[in-house]
Amino acid sequence: MKIDIISDTICPWCFVGKRRLEAALAERPELDVEIVWHPYQLNPTTPKEGVDRKDYLREKFGSETYPDGMLGALGEAGHSTGIGFKFNEMNRVPNTINSHRVLHWARESGCQDALAEILFRRYFIDNEDIGDPDTLVAAAEEAGLDPTVIRERLADDTDDELVRAEAQHASKMGITGVPTFIVDGRYAVQGAQTSDVFLQVFDKIAEELQAADAEPAAAAGD
Numbered sequence: 762m763k764i765d766i767i768s769d770t771i772c773p774w775c776f777v778g779k780r781r782l783e784a785a786l787a788e789r790p791e792l793d794v795e796i797v798w799h800p801y802q803l804n805p806t807t808p809k810e811g812v813d814r815k816d817y818l819r820e821k822f823g824s825e826t827y828p829d830g831m832l833g834a835l836g837e838a839g840h841s842t843g844i845g846f847k848f849n850e851m852n853r854v855p856n857t858i859n860s861h862r863v864l865h866w867a868r869e870s871g872c873q874d875a876l877a878e879i880l881f882r883r884y885f886i887d888n889e890d891i892g893d894p895d896t897l898v899a900a901a902e903e904a905g906l907d908p909t910v911i912r913e914r915l916a917d918d919t920d921d922e923l924v925r926a927e928a929q930h931a932s933k934m935g936i937t938g939v940p941t942f943i944v945d946g947r948y949a950v951q952g953a954q955t956s957d958v959f960l961q962v963f964d965k966i967a968e969e970l971q972a973a974d975a976e977p978a979a980a981a982g983d
Contacts, residue, residue, distance in 0.1 A: 762792055762966070765943040767799045767931050768877070770860040770891055773835050773846060776881040778940040778953035780842035785959035792963065796874050800861035800928040801939045804854065811855040811892045838953065846885050855884075855892025859915060861924050863897050866914065867904060876904040 764782070768775040786794060815825045822828055832848055839846045860880055867873040879900045883889040889896045894915045902908040914920075931941075942950040948962050 762945050762963075763795045763797065764945075765797050765799055766877075767801050767936055767941040767943070768939050769801045769803045770857045770864070770877070770880045771855065771884060772801075772803060772939050773839070773848075773885060774953040775940040776844055776885060777835075777838045777842050778942070779877065779881070780844065781953060781956045782942065782959055784842070785956035785963065788956070788960060789963050797868065798864050798873050798877050799931060800858075800864070800924050801931050801936065801941075802857055802861075802928050803939070804856070805858075805928070807854060807856040809856050809892075811853045811890060814851050814854050817854040844885065847888060848885075850888045851885075852888065853890045853892070855890055857892065858921065858925060858928075859894070859897055860891045861928065862915070862920055863901050863906075863911060865920055865924050866911065867901070867906060870906055872904045872906065876900065876906075879903050 766775075766779070766782075768778075786792065818825050818827065827848070832846075835848075836846060838844075864873055864876055864880070867876040880891050883896065883900055884891045891897060891900070894912065897915060898908045898912045901911040938951065940951075940953060942959075944950060944959075944962050945966050948966070950958060950962060
């Protein structure tokens with residue numbers, strides 16, 4: 762079963778959704794799952810060097826803090842999934858295109874899912890700027906990638922247009938929010954749904970496969 766995850770690396774609900782998906786998969790250990798991460802940019806016009814978080818919040822919400830209730834819901838969701846968000850300690854909002862490039866390269870080495878976790882942790886918990894090349898190289902090395910190769914690739918435009926085009930394609934597909942999970946190429950789960958929702962999708966797909974396998978046998982019996 763393939764699960765495609767359309768996500769942005771600075772999306773807190775994407776981090777929560779990842780953990781909830783993992784909880785569901787832990788209850789279905791028999792499933793053979795391939796997880797593939799795809800890029801989406803919540804703020805594609807963010808300057809390459811990123812912006813100060815207070816300036817970002819002021820422009821987006823009219824104040825230097827999040828709206829009342831917004832962090833409460835996220836904090837509770839994070840706590841329930843083992844994520845200790847540190848929103849008040851975060852300083853910058855990065856442009857995420859380079860983090861998506863590194864995630865794209867990580868798929869080649871089979872460590873894409875591990876790198877996604879590392880990027881989320883470094884941004885939301887460790888308060889690191891994941892738009893900074895040094896941070897991205899360190900994250901890539903932590904995931905098992907060759908830091909020299911990643912630094913060289915980040916220094917030029919390797920796969921920049923390809924990753925940007927994929928991010929734009931998600932929008933053209935009608936995806937307006939993340940995370941979005943495409944399960945087995947047939948069911949879309951939008952948002953950081955609870956693990957029960959994923960389990961229902963897994964079970965439905967299993968039922969459909971069983972029904973499909975039974976049809977030839979029934980036809981042979983006729």
